[in-house]
Amino acid sequence: MGSQLSNTVVEGEDNTKTIGSTAPDQLLEIESLEKILNYKFKDKRLLVQAFTDASYVDDKCDSYEILELLGDSILNMSIIDEFIKLYPKESPGPLTKLRAVNVDTEKLARVAVKHQLYRYLRHKKPLLEEQILEFVEAMEKYPLHSNGLLKVPKVLADIVESTIGALFRDCNSTETVWEDKFVGCGQHPVKKETARNFAAKNAIDNFSKFFGDL
Amino acid sequence: MGSQLSNTVVEGEDNTKTIGSTAPDQLLEIESLEKILNYKFKDKRLLVQAFTDASYVDDKCDSYEILELLGDSILNMSIIDEFIKLYPKESPGPLTKLRAVNVDTEKLARVAVKHQLYRYLRHKKPLLEEQILEFVEAMEKYPLHSNGLLKVPKVLADIVESTIGALFRDCNSTETVWEDKFVGCGQHPVKKETARNFAAKNAIDNFSKFFGDL
Numbered sequence: 001m002g003s004q005l006s007n008t009v010v011e012g013e014d015n016t017k018t019i020g021s022t023a024p025d026q027l028l029e030i031e032s033l034e035k036i037l038n039y040k041f042k043d044k045r046l047l048v049q050a051f052t053d054a055s056y057v058d059d060k061c062d063s064y065e066i067l068e069l070l071g072d073s074i075l076n077m078s079i080i081d082e083f084i085k086l087y088p089k090e091s092p093g094p095l096t097k098l099r100a101v102n103v104d105t106e107k108l109a110r111v112a113v114k115h116q117l118y119r120y121l122r123h124k125k126p127l128l129e130e131q132i133l134e135f136v137e138a139m140e141k142y143p144l145h146s147n148g149l150l151k152v153p154k155v156l157a158d159i160v161e162s163t164i165g166a167l168f169r170d171c172n173s174t175e176t177v178w179e180d181k182f183v184g185c186g187q188h189p190v191k192k193e194t195a196r197n198f199a200a201k202n203a204i205d206n207f208s209k210f211f212g213d214l
Numbered sequence: 215m216g217s218q219l220s221n222t223v224v225e226g227e228d229n230t231k232t233i234g235s236t237a238p239d240q241l242l243e244i245e246s247l248e249k250i251l252n253y254k255f256k257d258k259r260l261l262v263q264a265f266t267d268a269s270y271v272d273d274k275c276d277s278y279e280i281l282e283l284l285g286d287s288i289l290n291m292s293i294i295d296e297f298i299k300l301y302p303k304e305s306p307g308p309l310t311k312l313r314a315v316n317v318d319t320e321k322l323a324r325v326a327v328k329h330q331l332y333r334y335l336r337h338k339k340p341l342l343e344e345q346i347l348e349f350v351e352a353m354e355k356y357p358l359h360s361n362g363l364l365k366v367p368k369v370l371a372d373i374v375e376s377t378i379g380a381l382f383r384d385c386n387s388t389e390t391v392w393e394d395k396f397v398g399c400g401q402h403p404v405k406k407e408t409a410r411n412f413a414a415k416n417a418i419d420n421f422s423k424f425f426g427d428l
Contacts, residue, residue, distance in 0.1 A: 066298055069306040073291040080287045081382075084280055092283040168295075 036115050041170050050166035053123035064162035071165030075103055106145055109156035117159055250329050255384050264380035267337035278376035285379030289317055320359055323370035331373055
């Protein structure tokens with residue numbers, strides 16, 4: 001952790017931006033991430049930025065914060081769009097609650113762990129690595145949402161959102177981000193009747209399977 | 215107001231949905247709205263729904279609430295996307311504030327008045343028409359944002375968001391909604407230096423020209 005991605009960007013012969021092409025191992029890390037995301041970035045720098053914490057920033061690469069902000073708004077939009085299609089007769093109140101429980105920090109952090117995204121984070125925070133590993137281990141004890149019992153490193157949720165932001169910036173399509181790539185893949189087992197119950201905050205732990213097929 | 219749009223939906227010879235085709239005047243109203251929006255709806259029912267208040271709902275047409283929820287999230291996403299492109303080095307805090315002052319109720323309500331959208335609202339609320347007209351007249355006294363002095367009928371902001379939601383649902387493209395149609399048309403006169411000041415809440419009244427060229 002903390003150094004898996006190079007921030008060296010060089011121009012390839014075909015004018016595409018590639019990162020770490022001078023270091024085969026680092027290029028492999030980019031490819032490995034792209035495989036997880038099932039998406040090949042035109043601009044690899046976006047992918048590197050999405051995994052760069054502010055503590056790691058230098059003059060070659062900005063931190064993920066802006067991409068996280070963008071990804072957060074895309075995620076909110078895509079989820080509400082999806083829920084409206086699933087439950088066209090539902091009123092805004094329950095739909096908004098349903099969205100809230102589906103984009104909370106722990107749920108997104110679990111996505112980062114499940115897909116091993118946390119391994120690619122670049123940071124220089126002495127305690128962060130240990131905190132992340134504690135959360136990863138604790139997830140085994142709490143396979144569903146812990147409902148606030150676990151201490152969740154926010155950075156894990158952040159990199160899920162920044163990755164969504166980077167995907168959108170690279171392909172310029174919310175449809176691609178939602179339908180084909182990272183978010184919303186797989187079947188959603190939710191039914192309207194149960195969704196109404198799940199929208200209640202105290203049922204949050206029952207709903208963690210929303211991202212189950214990611 | 216309150217009855218300009220018919221909710222009669224009939225199948226045309228080419229199987230497209232048309233509304234009010236039995237009443238030429240009402241068809242003209244749909245066309246007039248489409249002209250304002252510079253967009254021709256494939257499904258006219260979405261446009262009617264976007265202008266239907268809950269007080270007017272019958273079994274033929276739902277209210278605009280769901281489209282408003284969708285439009286709100288699209289507007290938030292599109293604005294943050296635009297600001298990040300304009301100010302790629304700005305940090306999330308100021309960008310979030312900048313977004314907040316650009317999608318507040320009064321600003322959106324002014325958009326509804328400026329483009330005459332309020333004339334197409336369908337409702338059965340006895341006092342609403344008078345409240346809207348009061349706001350329309352007051353806008354002449356306060357050509358810029360009143361900074362909380364004016365009483366703004368929320369429904370005016372709602373129909374701007376529901377229209378954005380209807381546009382998105384009809385064309386399934388945020389790019390179309392943002393780039394070509396309703397939001398973000400024209401030049402934005404904002405400069406980075408001034409934007410920083412405008413992000414401060416007390417400067418909100420100086421910033422109302424963001425939607426000026428809509």
